[in-house]
Amino acid sequence: MPAVKQISHRLSTESKFLPNLERLVLKDMMALEELPSLGQLPSLKVLRIERMPAVKKVGYGFFGSRDQGKCLPSLEKLKFRDMPELEEWSWADGRRLFPCLRILEIVECLRLKRLPPLPPVETLRLDKVGLTEVAGLREGIHGGDSCITASLSSMEISQCLNLRNLEEGLLSHSFPNIGDIAILECAELVLLPEKEFKELTSLKKLSIRSCPKLLSMTRDGDIDIPLPPSIEELVLFDCGNMRLPVHRVSSSNVAASPETTSISEILEMCLTALRWLEFKDCKNLQSLPIELHAFPSLCLLTIIGCPEIQALPEKGLPTEE
Template identity: 35%
Template sequence: MGELKFLQTLPIFIIGQDRGCGIKELQDLNLRGSLIIRNLENVMSRADAQEANLKEKPNLHKLCFSWGSWGHYIDLKLAGNVEETFEGLRPHSNLKRLEVKGYVGVRFPHWMTSLNLVEISLINCRRCEQLPQLGQLPLLKVLVIQGMHAVKSIGNLFYGDNVAEGFPSLEKLRLEDMPNLEEWSGFNGREVLPCLNRLFVVRCPKLTTLPCLQSLKKLKLKDSNEMLLGSVANLTSLSYLNIEDFKELRSLSGGLFPNHTRLLTLNIWGCAKLESLSRELGNLAALESLSVVYCDELVSLPEELQNLTSLQKLRIQDCKGLTSLRLQGLSSLKHLTIQSCKSLTSLMGGLQHLTALQSLYIMECPELASLPEDMQHLMSLRQLRIWHCDKLTCLPEWLKHVTTLEELSIWGLKSLTALPEWIGNLSSLQYLNIIKCDKLGCLPSGLQLLTNLDRLIIRDCPQLEKRCEKEKGEDWHYIAHIPDIEIGYTKSESESARGGKGCGRLLGLKRR
């Protein structure tokens, strides 16, 4: 490799012990862009590492140093040499991004805190007990710390000697898989990380508090200590909050959202034992998006939800304990998804007031036998998807008044025996999808009135497919005017001639 004097692009170099596979091969190459150097355990000394001549490669902007299988199988007797080796890998000061994987030394090299790095990732450096003084890097914007099992605290040393200027540019920080991290403090109680706007804390089971982070906008907490949620109350600048995989969490207690006037998005995912949501949710006046997903023990939503007059998107999914749902007062709601709520038997009053609703998805709710009959005022509704609701025997009567509807998708309605004649009232309908409705025996003649209907899919409906056979079926004359038709798994000749433009719509109907 070293003989390729004009080589400039080398994405990855794997160091071996055979002739021609040593790190010295990089010495005279004028490389540019990014480079991954793997199997650095095969570099035996600082002098050998220096032969790579990385500090004389000004056009390398991203470097990844990797030891073994990310440090899992390296003989720890070599750890002393590893530290010296790493010192010898000093890159040029032009380097912008550095990734370190599987480093088994105890200390990081001194040069790491003297470069103009913009992004650093430290991954599975399992023996390092202290983080390097990265707060001294004036241009650092992104920092990922993952799998550093020996680190117990983050404090003054992390911020650097001049804490008043520590991390002056850091915008994104990720702490992941830190099983022994117990403490993360500021500097004498003062605000730190002045520009930090995104923080992700994942699998940190012993960490119980966060420092004061007044500029933080986006926070994701996942599979960590339940006590960590108490810090959310002080982070009033948040616009995005994700609470995920707190498997023992039973309630989002009071005091969590005392004054979060800027919070726009709240996601609560994978809290299997969560029984109740805080009534303080009603205080989130600016909230625009709320998702509650995989919360098996959740029985109901708080009545205070009706105070969320700015809410535009609501998603309730895989909440197996939810038996009924009452939604009212949500005058700004545009998108509502109710999915995989296996015990849900009724949608109670209030839905008729969702006058801004544009899309309604009700999917995989096998115990839901009917939809409310007071929803005729949904005059903004554009999309309606009803999938796998086994007990639903008919489409709701109110739907005939929703002349704004553009897409109607019914999928897996095992008890549905007929479509109503009033379907012809849906004058704006463009897409109609009927899939896996075994008991549907025929189509209504009202389909002939839908002059805007551009796309029809009928699939896995044996009786309908036979009756809609092109030019032969008894119902063909109801649908012959539709430009794109798919019956079963074949397209009509008119669609084939146009290049199958309707395929993308069908793909969009797949479960997300």
């Protein structure tokens, strides 16, 4: 409907408006300037809003009357895609927004700088979003202050070109059930949270690709190894200098100054569950673990475009029977 500029809010405030509707797609409405009020649809489970070039904000009207406590009470999947002018996402404290949301995807919203505190989703995907930071999953969106992060199991952050660090907001909290993290093509990303990464005890798969300013996964300081020992699949593509500062303690129990340790030493010390290991275009990677016997479960080792590697491991390479 290329000429429609407005959908009446009165439609969705009627108590009998589409009471059984479970799936709604709003798409290619090129002239629509404001999203309709959908917050009181009682049975809606899937909502996709795509290619709305004139919409500039997700305003209070989208959620329905401020007097209503719950908003989209049955919604499980929410997706915004290709919203080039979307700049603002408003929310009100005390509202129960998306209490059943499991999957949140925001794609190609390059002007959107900030998200509201997120509900406890299971899957989060942010691709080509203009975020400077990623909001935390907080109960504040339900009216409290405590964190409720246990449900998050998979996260992908891709081509968020304004994102500089993940120490604040989302990754400043605990994620006991997260199993898969992908951080892809975030050109300005320079810092990952050291303490929080080490505590991701269920993390099985970590992919970091084309983050050339990601010079280290830790700061000089008090965390020895930032990667949790649960990791089974580690993929590193074009990730800076590949050397990690590690805080060592001398035999006299006096803290020494941080030393620089190669990624290979980090792998040997803590990632004994590795099954899949890939390096690609890591220009400053100089060495691999000396003995691959330290990784009894390793099934795949891939090295592409790493010209500074000086030697392969001495022992542990597979041989043909």
